Amino acid sequence: MPFHIRRVAVMQGIAGRPTLGYFRWAFIVTGLGLLLGLVLGWQTTGTLSGTATVFFIVAVLAVLEISLSFDNAIVNANKLKDMTPEWQHRFLTWGILIAVFGMRIVFPLLIVVIAAKIGPIDAVILAAARPEDYAAIMHDAHLPIAAFGGTFLMMVGLSYFFDQEKDVHWVRWLETRMARFATIRGIEVAFVLALILGFSRLLDPDKAEVFFRSAIYGLLTFLLVEVLGGLLDASQKALEAAAKGGLGAFLYLEVLDASFSFDGVIGAFALSQNLFIIAIGLGIGAMYVRSMTIMLVEKGTLAQYRYLEHGAFYAILILSVIMYAQAIIHIPEVLTGLGGAALIGVSLWSSVRWNRANG
Numbered sequence: 001m002p003f004h005i006r007r008v009a010v011m012q013g014i015a016g017r018p019t020l021g022y023f024r025w026a027f028i029v030t031g032l033g034l035l036l037g038l039v040l041g042w043q044t045t046g047t048l049s050g051t052a053t054v055f056f057i058v059a060v061l062a063v064l065e066i067s068l069s070f071d072n073a074i075v076n077a078n079k080l081k082d083m084t085p086e087w088q089h090r091f092l093t094w095g096i097l098i099a100v101f102g103m104r105i106v107f108p109l110l111i112v113v114i115a116a117k118i119g120p121i122d123a124v125i126l127a128a129a130r131p132e133d134y135a136a137i138m139h140d141a142h143l144p145i146a147a148f149g150g151t152f153l154m155m156v157g158l159s160y161f162f163d164q165e166k167d168v169h170w171v172r173w174l175e176t177r178m179a180r181f182a183t184i185r186g187i188e189v190a191f192v193l194a195l196i197l198g199f200s201r202l203l204d205p206d207k208a209e210v211f212f213r214s215a216i217y218g219l220l221t222f223l224l225v226e227v228l229g230g231l232l233d234a235s236q237k238a239l240e241a242a243a244k245g246g247l248g249a250f251l252y253l254e255v256l257d258a259s260f261s262f263d264g265v266i267g268a269f270a271l272s273q274n275l276f277i278i279a280i281g282l283g284i285g286a287m288y289v290r291s292m293t294i295m296l297v298e299k300g301t302l303a304q305y306r307y308l309e310h311g312a313f314y315a316i317l318i319l320s321v322i323m324y325a326q327a328i329i330h331i332p333e334v335l336t337g338l339g340g341a342a343l344i345g346v347s348l349w350s351s352v353r354w355n356r357a358n359g
Contacts, residue, residue: 022295026287033284034058040276057272058281065285073289074312074344075156076253077296083249088297091250096290098254105279107258111141127275134275143207143327144214149258150323151192151218156256157317158188160309170310170347192219199324211327225252306354311347315340 034055041054080088112123112134127134160166161175162182169175181187196215200208272278296302302309318339322331 019295022298023288023291026284026291029287030062030284033062033280037277037280040274040280044274054272054274054277057277058284061272061278061281062284062288065282066288072257073292073296074302074308075256075316076289076293077302078309078312079249079253080293080297081302087247087250091253092290092294095250095254095257096286098257102258105275108138108275108278111145112137131274144210146323146326147196147211147214148218148221150320151196151215152222152255153316153323154192154195154320155188155219155222157313157320158191160313162188168306168310170307170350171314175310189219189223195324199327202328207327221255225255304355305348305351307347307351308344311344314347315343318343 037055037058038051041051045051045054076091080091083091109120109123109127112118112126113120118126123134161178164179164182166175166179166182169179196212196219199215200212203211272281322339325331
């Protein structure tokens with residue numbers, strides 16, 4: 001059968017796939033993860049009550065990750081729909097491996113390796129044998145992580161609204177002005193730099209230096225990823241190599257996923273100090289993010305609900321401000337997740353109303 005005919009047949013099958021079909025692998029990983037949680041709970045506690053507690057923590061962490069990642073899935077889908085099929089597949093396979101194993105396991109270990117100046121194997125031993133010390137190191141690293149991730153996410157959100165070609169507006173009085181001011185070159189960068197300086201003044205001098213330096217690195221990372229994506233896109237047009245253009249978007253999505261994961265990974269230590277319990281719970285949640293992303297892309301949900309993207313990017317902006325605020329006060333991750341989910345829910349409701357009003 002010719003390739004183009006097979007492709008049409010596959011797409012017809014995708015269009016007819018039931019919604020729950022997208023979550024098949026997420027359900028399988030959930031079952032395996034919860035079973036592994038039971039085994040780990042019994043091995044670490046040796047009691048039924050301790051095992052039940054570990055099982056409950058794994059389930060709560062999974063739900064927390066899902067609630068924090070609604071907007072992540074929508075933004076991923078927004079970027080993925082413009083990527084080549086090959087790079088879509090690579091992101092949804094390699095990308096999920098990086099998201100689960102890289103951000104949920106390697107990233108926390110890397111923080112301890114750098115902060116404690118020990119080797120990777122020693123960091124694993126520390127996580128297994130002395131979880132309290134491991135959690136304390138992670139807690140101390142929260143300030144630079146929040147500054148870096150908050151800055152990157154803020155630039156992502158502002159870049160969506162400061163776009164002179166954007167013609168669909170949800171909060172019209174605000175978004176029309178932001179689109180109009182987008183003609184001013186570098187306005188997003190100037191706004192973020194002013195905010196960084198403002199938050200730095202609210203901190204003690206030693207913390208202010210760490211916050212400022214980390215935030216600048218977050219801003220620089222965003223700009224470098226944007227430049228790299230533009231260069232690769234230019235190479236794609238010049239060399240007619242579709243895969244080249246997909247690499248820039250792939251890197252952008254990986255850094256974006258990392259920024260979303262910072263808050264969840266650090267906040268997870270409030271529920272458990274065991275790295276492996278945290279990895280299981282957050283890994284389950286990451287699989288649902290992948291499933292939601294695939295569903296949004298293949299079903300064209302973003303096109304059907306015109307304000308859904310707006311809700312996601314507003315949630316990103318709020319999350320970035322919360323990450324900044326956590327440098328000063330503690331804000332429970334549950335409130336962060338519920339706030340983002342509520343914004344997306346309101347944007348979905350507004351989209352449904354618009355669809356009914358406009359046929």
